[in-house]
Amino acid sequence: MMTLLTMRKSYWKRLANQMRKYSNNCSKNNRAWCFVLFLLGLGQGIAQTPTINWTTPLPVDTTIQRGQLPNGLRYYLLPHNEPQDRAEFRLVVGAGSLQEEADQLGVAHFVEHMAFNGTRHFAKNTLIDFIERSGSRFGADLNAYTSFAETVYQLQVQTDSLPLLDTALQILADWAAGISFAEKDVEEERGIIRSEWRSGLSSNQRLQLQTYQALLPNSRYAVRFPIGSPELIDTVAAQRLIDFYQRWYQPANMAVIVVGNFDPAWMEVQIGAYFSALENTDFNGTPTYPLDTTARQTFLLATDDEAAFTRWEINYQLEKMPPENTLGSLRTQLLRDLYGRLLNQRMAQVKETEVPPFTFAYSGFSSLPGDYQTYRLSALAPADQLEATLEKVLLETRRVVQHGFTDTELNREKKALAEGIQQMVRELDKRSSASLAANLRSSHLAGNYTIPDLAQLPAMAKICLDAISPADLAALARQWPAARVRTAIITTNARLIGEMPDSTRFFAVVDSMLRLEVPPYRENAASGPLLLPPAVPGQATLLAMDTCINLATYQLSNGAKLYLKPTDFSNDQIRMTAFSTGGMGLYGNADYPSARHAVAIADQSGLDTFKESELLRLLSDRQVSLRPYLGEYEEGLQGSSNQADLTTFFQLAYLYFTRPRFDSLALVAYQDRQRNIYERLDEDPRTAFGRMVIDLKYNHHPHRSNTSLAEFDQIDLARCQNIYRERFANAADFSFLFVGNFNTDSLLLLAGQYLATLPASAAPAETWQDAGLRLVDHPLDTTLRAGQTPKAEVILEWHGAFPFGDTAERFHFSALRQLLNTRLRERLREEMGGVYGVRINSRYQAIPDSLHHTTIRFNAEEEQVDTLIAAVYQEIRALAAGKIGTADLAKIKAAQFKSYEEALRNNGFWLSQIQRCLENGFPLDALYPGHFEAKLETLTAEGLAQAAQNYLVDAIPFRFVLLPGNAAKQE
Secondary structure (H helix, E strand, O other): OOOOOOOOHHHHHHHHHHHHHHHOOOOHHHHHHHHHHHHHOOHHHOOOOOOOOOOOEOOEOOOOEEEEOOOOOEEEEEEOOOOOOEEEEEEEEOOOHHHOOHHHOOHHHHHHHHOOOOEOOOOOOHHHHHHHHOOOOEOOOEEEEEOOOOEEEEEEEEOOOHHHHHHHHHHHHHHHHOEOOOHHHHHHHHHHHHHHHHHOOOHHHHHHHHHHHHHOOOOHHHHOOOOOOHHHHHHOOHHHHHHHHHHHOOHHHEEEEEEEOOOHHHHHHHHHHHHOOOOOOOOOOOOOOOOOOOOEEEEEEEEEOOOOOEEEEEEEEEEEOOOOOEHHHHHHHHHHHHHHHHHHHHHHHHHHOOOOOOOEEEEEEEEEHHHEEEEEEEEEEOHHHHHHHHHHHHHHHHHHHHHOOOHHHHHHHHHHHHHHHHHHHHOHHHOOHHHHHHHHHHHHHOOOOOOEOHHHHHHHHHHHHHOOOHHHHHHHHHHHHHOOEEEEEEEEEHHHHHHOOOHHHHHHHHHHHHHOOOOOOOOOOOOOOOOOOOOOOOOEEEEEEEOOOOEEEEEEOOOOEEEEEEOOOOOOOEEEEEEEEOOHHHOOOOOHHHHHHHHHHHHHHOEOOEOHHHHHHHOOOOOEEEEEEEOOOEEEEEEEEOOOOHHHHHHHHHHHHHOEOOOHHHHHHHHHHHHHHHOOHHHOHHHHHHHHHHHHHOOOOOOOOOOOHHHHHHOOHHHHHHHHHHHOOOHHHOEEEEEEOOOHHHHHHHHHHHOOOOOOOOOOOOOOOOOOOOOOOOOEEEEEEOOOOOOEEEEEEEEEEOOOOOHHHHHHHHHHHHHHHHHHHHHHHHHOOOOOOOEEEEEEEOOOOOEEEEEEEEEEOHHHHHHHHHHHHHHHHHHHOOOOOHHHHHHHHHHHHHHHHHHOOOHHHHHHHHHHHHHHOOOHHHHOOOHHHHHHHOOOHHHHHHHHHHHHHOOEEEEEEEEOOOOOOOO
16 A cells, blocks of 8 residues: 555646635645545536546645756655654665666665775765764664665764764765775675575575575576675676676655755755765666566475474465556555455364364465566465365365355455554654655655645545445455466475475365355354443542653552653553562472463453454454563553554453353463474574474573473363463452553543452552573583584673662663674674674573573584674674773763653653552653663773673673584585
8 A cells, every 4th residue: 555656747747736615614624625526526506416536546645845966866755753953864775686686686775785895085984983983883773785676775873963963964975875885895895795694594595495486587687686696796896897887876866855844944965965966877777577477387395304383375476566546556556455455364263163173274465576466375384284275275265256256255354554654654653764664665666756645635536445345345355366377386204295285286275165165254243332331430539640751640449550751752652560479480390381372262252242353354344453472470451542442452451351262172272383383493403403492591481481392282171271360360469551642531531430449459469580590600602503504693691690789780681782883793794704693682681580691692604604793702802901992982872862862752662661660669760751861971991891791701601603514515
C-alpha cells in the first residue's frame, strides 16, 4: 500500500482544476471526504448513481516540496518534527548491482564502502569522526546500502546549527561527485568487504543461491547479487570502481531527500548551491532488466548438508505492477491484501480441529525482483510429512478457488483493514522522520515523483473497500492458477533427499488438489460480548502525584498498585505493563517444562470460551494487543491499545487473570510443532554451537534458556493451567503501569471496573526464589571445529560481581560498551580489515545475584582468529590503562545525550524506565529533568578506565570459537 506509483501530470492538472470548485466548501478536516464526493460524482447536489473512475490519480501531498535542478537531480523536502531538532538526509542513486558489467561483480557495493574512506572535503575516517563528535553514531545515523537497482546513503544530524545542516549537504555532495579512490584505501577496504560477504555465509545462504537460479532464470537478478564475487572483491582494480562511479553517479540519476526540522526555502537554495554544478556525461538513463516470462514449469530440489528444516514453495509468476498511482492501483493492492489475510486466517484455524502436518504455512500474493508479482504457496514441515502438508495447504487454497470467501469474512476483514489504515494516519505527525524519508525513497525509486497524501488514504481506501465484493475475490482466486510460469522448490538436508518427491510426483499432487471438489467453508462465529463489567466496580485512591514526571500513583481497592503517566508523544497510543515478583523459578525441575510453555499453550488455546481463531475474529477491527508472560523471577502482562478500544483492552486483562483457556488439542499441536522445529535444529553447526555455549556457561542448568527435544514430552496440561493460575491468582501482588495519550478519568473508571475487581488476597507479597541459575564461576575456553562454512565464529565474554546499587558504576559500565564498540571498530575493522562488524552486548542485574556480563561477537577468517582476539585484549588493556582521550569522552557524552533527547518523547522509554525504578527500588528522581545531564557530567576517563579494569580485565573470562570443519569449502 505504501508503494506509490507515477501520476500523469497533465491528467492531474485537469483533475486539480476541477477539484478547486469543491474546495471552498471543504474545511481542512473534511478535505478527504470532499475529494471522495468528487470522485463519486456527488458534489453540488448531483444525485445520480455513483460511478467510480478507477484511473483517477490519488491526491498529492502538498506538504512535500519537490523540485528538479536543470541537470536532472530531483529533491524532496518535508518539514517534520519527530524527533525534534533532527533532520534525515538521503542521497538516492539509481544504480546498483544490476548495472555492473561482468568484470565488476560487487563494484556497486564496493563504491558505497569507499564513500566512507575519503572524499573531496573529508579525508579517510574524518567523516565518521565528525559525525560522532556531533552525537550521531556510525551505523545508526550514518550508513548506506546497495541493492539490485539502487544505492542509498543516509545521514541524520541535529538541526540547531545551520553550519551542521550545511555540512550535511556537503557530505551528500561529496558522495555524489567527490569520492576518492586512493589505491591504498581500496586495498584496505577489500578485507572489510570480504568480511561482510563472509558474514552472510550459511546453509540458508547456499540454499538461497540455488533457489534464485530456479526462480529467476535467464535474468540479470540471478547473476548480479549486490555482495558480488569474493574473487573480484580481492582483485578488481580501483579504476573499475571509478568507471562505475563516473558512469552511474550522475545528477540525472540521483535524488536528495531531506525530512525534519529545517527551513525548506533555505534548504532548497542550498541544494541548488551544492548540486547544480554537477554535470551529466553521456548519461542515457538506467536500463531495466525484465524477468523471463516464457511459459515454463520448473522444479528444484535444493539440498545442503547443514539444512535444519524441510521447506517447499510454489510460485506462480504474475504480471509486473504497472507504473501508475491511481485509485484502481490502490484497489488492487487492497484486494490482494484482503485475499492473503483471509486465506491465512483459515490456514491458522486448522490446528483447532486437527494436528496440522505443517509447522508454518502461507498462501498469498507476494513479490519478485523488478516489481513483478507472484502467487506463493509455502510451508515448513517434517520431511516425512511433505506431501501431507502440500495437500493440506492446497486443500484450503482450493476451497477458496472453488467457493471464495463469505460475506461475513470479507466484511469483518474490510473493517479491520480500514481501522488499521485509520490508526496509521492518526499517527502520521508522530512518525519518525527516518520512516517518512524511507517512504519518499521508495516512491522515488518506483518512479513516483508526485507523492500521494497519506492523510487522505482512509477516504480513498473506503472507496476501494466498499467496491470489493466476494465475487472480486473469487475472480482473483481464479487468476493465479492460470499463470504461464510455475516454479516449485523444495529445500532440505542432503541426507533426506531420498524422502523427497520428484518433479512428476510433486506437480501431480498440486494439479490433483487444484481440481479437487471440496465443500465450502463453514465458520463458527464467536457471539456475545467479550466480557460484561463486574456488577460492583472497585475504587482507585490517589496515593501520590509526582509533578516532575507527571506520574500518579493509585491504590486499587483489591490492593493492586496503579501508575499513570499521560503523554502526547503519540496521538493515539496507550502502552501498559503489569508485573509481579514470582516467576518460573518458584517451580522445581519436574514442573519447569510445564511452567516454561504454559503461556504459549494458553495463547494458542484462546481465552475464556473463545478459541484462538474466534478471539482473533472478535478483535480483528480493534487496535489492541495484550499478552501475559512468565519470566524466571516475575510474571505479568504487556500490551498496547488506542483510546477507542481501551475498554476491550481492560476486558482482556481481566480475562487473562481470571479465565485463561488451556485446550488439549492446542497442547498436542504445540508439542508437535515444537518437536518438528527442534528435532533437526542442531543440523546447523552454528545453531548447535550457540546452544552448546549456553549449556557450558550455565553448566547445563535445567532453567537455562536452551530447550531440549525431550522437554516437550514433559509438558503436563493440568500443571500448565495450575501454574498459570497460581501466578495470576493474587492481583494485590501486581503493579499496573500505563503510559500514553489517555484521559485519566476515563482510564480510572475502567481500572475500577476491571483491575480493582480482580481476585486478590491478604497473603504476604510473594518473592522470587533462587533456583541456582548462574554463569559458571571459572574461566571457559572452548574451540569447536564443525561445518562446511568457511568462517570462524568468536564469542568472548566476561562476568563477575557488580555493585548494582551504585548509580555511578552503572553509568560508567554502560558507557564503557559504547567506547569499546568504537575502539574495536577502529582497530579490528578499519585498521586490520579483519571484520565487518563487532557486536557488543552488556548487562547488569540484581536478581538472583548482582552481576555484570559483557559479550563480544564477530566472525573472521580462521587464520586471523588468534590475531583478532589478541587485538581485542590489547584494546581492553589500553582502556584499563587510561588511554582514553578527551575526544573519546566528548563523543560518548554527545551520543548519550542525543539518544536521551530522542528517547524522552517515546512512550516505550518511559514505560521501561519507570518499571525499572519501581522494580529495583530506584528513586524516581533519576528520571527528573536535568538529572541525566548532571549524571553525564560525572562521566570521566578515569571512571571508564576503572570500569574496564573491574569488569573486563579482572572479570571471569569465557572464550568460545567455532572453526570450519576440515571439509569446509567456499561457495
